[in-house]
Amino acid sequence: MNENLIDNNAPLLCVKDLHKSFGSTQVLKGVSFDLHKGEVLSIIGPSGGGKSTLLRCLNFLETPESGTISVGGETLFDASAKMSRKESDLRIKRLHFGLVFQSFNLFPHFNALQNVALAPQLLHGGNKAEKREAKKKNAAVLAKKRRELRIRFFARWLHENPFKLWNELGGELNELKHRLNAEQSPEAAKLLERVGLADKMYNYPCQLSGGQQQRVAIARALALKPDILCFDEPTSALDPELTGEVLKVIRDLKQEQTTMIIVTHEMEFARNVSDRVIFVSGGVIEEQGTPEEVFGSPKSEKTKAFLSKMEEKI
Amino acid sequence: MSFGEVLIELSRGFGYTVGLFAVTLVAAIPLGIIVALCSMSKFRPVKWVTKVFIWVVRGTPLLLQMIVVSFIPSTVMMISNKDLANFFGVGAEGLNFIFVAVAFIINYAAYFAEIFRGGIEGIPRGQREAAQVLGMKRGQAFFLIILPQVCKRILAPISNEVITLVKDTSLARILSIAELFMIAQRIVTTEAIIWPLFAAGVYYLLFNGLLTVLFHAAEKKLSYYKV
Incomplete structure (x- = not known):
């Protein structure tokens, strides 16, 4: 959407000092990170650590109490400034981001093509x-x-x-x-072909498997050509044998230089696909770096404990 | 009175029954949606006023509501029924029909509102969020995403209400509307025969049978997806 990025080294997304609480529980306690164009960022960490809330804040489904979010130099959200928080303004700002939900959230009364084209x-x-x-x-x-x-x-x-x-x-x-x-809607048809569902275009969500539904959801998110595509645990609701097809689509997207933020519990996948990994726990970024740094030689005790626990599971 | 004459009389009454039924349905459904949205409003006063309204309307007999509606213009608003009839350009009987229709519409709107509220709140939050993330306006999300799914969900409870409505129209005789049941009763007392009452029952039965078939067809038509 923002083609006029003059400085190529400037980050596409800038998140600074994000705070969010629900009632008296603080979920995010100051999260800051940058993301460059074409980069893939994985967010890992224990459940309830604030990963999903972070994504929801980026998509303006939740309003942070403090902090700033800017994309391509344009400040989309600044809690300290008097900015409009009207739904109609947020609506436009949301278009910088695409979001793929854990539970797909396809529209059940529309077929796959309509879901993407709508x-x-x-x-x-x-x-x-x-x-x-x-x-x-x-x-x-x-x-x-x-x-x-x-x-x-x-x-x-x-x-x-x-x-x-x-x-x-x-x-x-x-x-x-x-x-x-x-x-x-030729573009929607093309997107469905891209995620390997050319033969399922006219099927309704209830006729598709979980993996197929999630692939339709990815095509739907891509249809608006967002700057940054966010995934909120895209494979957590899937049967193990179906995760592969979704992960393959995400890998293909990386090949095409799509900027992505992926919240995931698939450690192996996060390690392979991402350029950078962030470990979020207790509402703060405990550790960040390249996959080799975070997975290979974690510095924080919490990261070490989390990773070894994940390994035990396997 | 011959068999044919009785049936003609009953059919005339059935006309009123169907008329009241249709007017109530057409007006109460949109009004019910509005009341439902108000009862879910984030603005507290609107929400509570609506909740009290629903409580009162559902908590008192329709019979009483009809009487109250018919008394309000002449006692509270100090407009005589004659003036009101002239204003609407109807006779005394027509005015009574308007009173009855208003009471029915208010009553059924309250019941429909609760059904709609249940239906809307039953739609997973993710549906609205997905619509938001895709840049849809609130109206677009409501009419294109939420409402079609609500319609499918509430079909069964609505069909219950609609069938009850058909039978409730017989209450209109309290304001001397010459609907089916009143006619039947009148014939029974004047002619000293009992069977017109059962004939009236058959009218209701057939009409409800038709509605049941229609609702089944609608359900089948919407069965191509699951919510």
Whole structure:
């Protein structure tokens, strides 16, 4: 979104001294970090340490009590300054970030393609007259097809099982509908192909496995071309045999230089995929560095204890 | 009175029944959504006023509410019923129908509101958050994401209320609306025959049967996804 980054060495994302508490529990006690364009940052740490809250603050789902968040030099949030916190302003600021949830949160009443295509349609909308024109054209095509199918039905319904025939012709009509939909949102279709779901475009979330749903969710988050893509434990709700397909998509995204923040419990994955690792515990950053530094030779006692506990599990 | 004449009379009464039913449904559903949203408002006074309203309306008999509504203009607002009838351009009977309809709409809006509130609060928070993160406006999120899912969830409880509404229309006779049951009772007393009462029962039964079929069809239509 911000193409006008003059200084290439300046970080894309700057988070300074973030504080957040729920009631009397302090969840974040001053978190600061930077992120450069194209970097992949993993956030690890024990449950309840504030990892998810940190991501939710970045996406303005929670409002921090103090601290600043800036992207590409633009200050999006500054608790000390008198900034508008109206929903309508936050809405625009959120678009710098994409968020993939632990529980996918796909819209169950839309199929995969609609899930991906909806947000860009609402945001960019396009020309209203053009849209109406396209709608009219599609309606005409559909009407023609309906007529044709009706003729075919009445020509054959006495000779074959009429129920079967009806279903068969209905399926043909649905196929056409789907094709027209895909033609209307080619970018969404392309994104679904990218996450390997070209053949599941018209399936509803309840017809998809957890891994497939999460891949649709990733495509949906990518559809708005966010500067930074955030993952909130993307594989925690998945069966172990399904985590691989999601992690592969994230690896592919790294190949394409996507800037990402990943909250995860997959230590092996964090070690392989990330450029930098942050260990968050008790609302503060205990340790940060390259994966080799954090995983190979952790300095903080808490990090050591956490990592050895994770190893025990394996 | 012959069999045919009785049926014609009953059908005339059934017209009022269906009319009251339709008016109540069309007005009470949108009003119910508004009341539901108010009862979930973050602004405390609105929330509490709405909660008290729902408590009173659900906690008192519909019969009493109809009587209260019919007395309010003449006693509280000091407008005679004649003037009011002239204002609406209806006769005394038409005015009574308006009173009844208003009472029904208020009553059913309160019940619908609670159903809607349950439905809206039952949608996982993640749905709204996903919509927010995707840059949707509040209205877009509500009408495109939340409401369709709410509709599917509340279909069964709404069908209960709607069927109750059909039978509740028989209360309208307290303000001398000539609806189905009142007509049936009148025939029973004047003609000294009992069967028109059962015939009226058949009318209700058939109408509710039709509604049941419609609700089943709607449920089937929405069964392509799970919430």
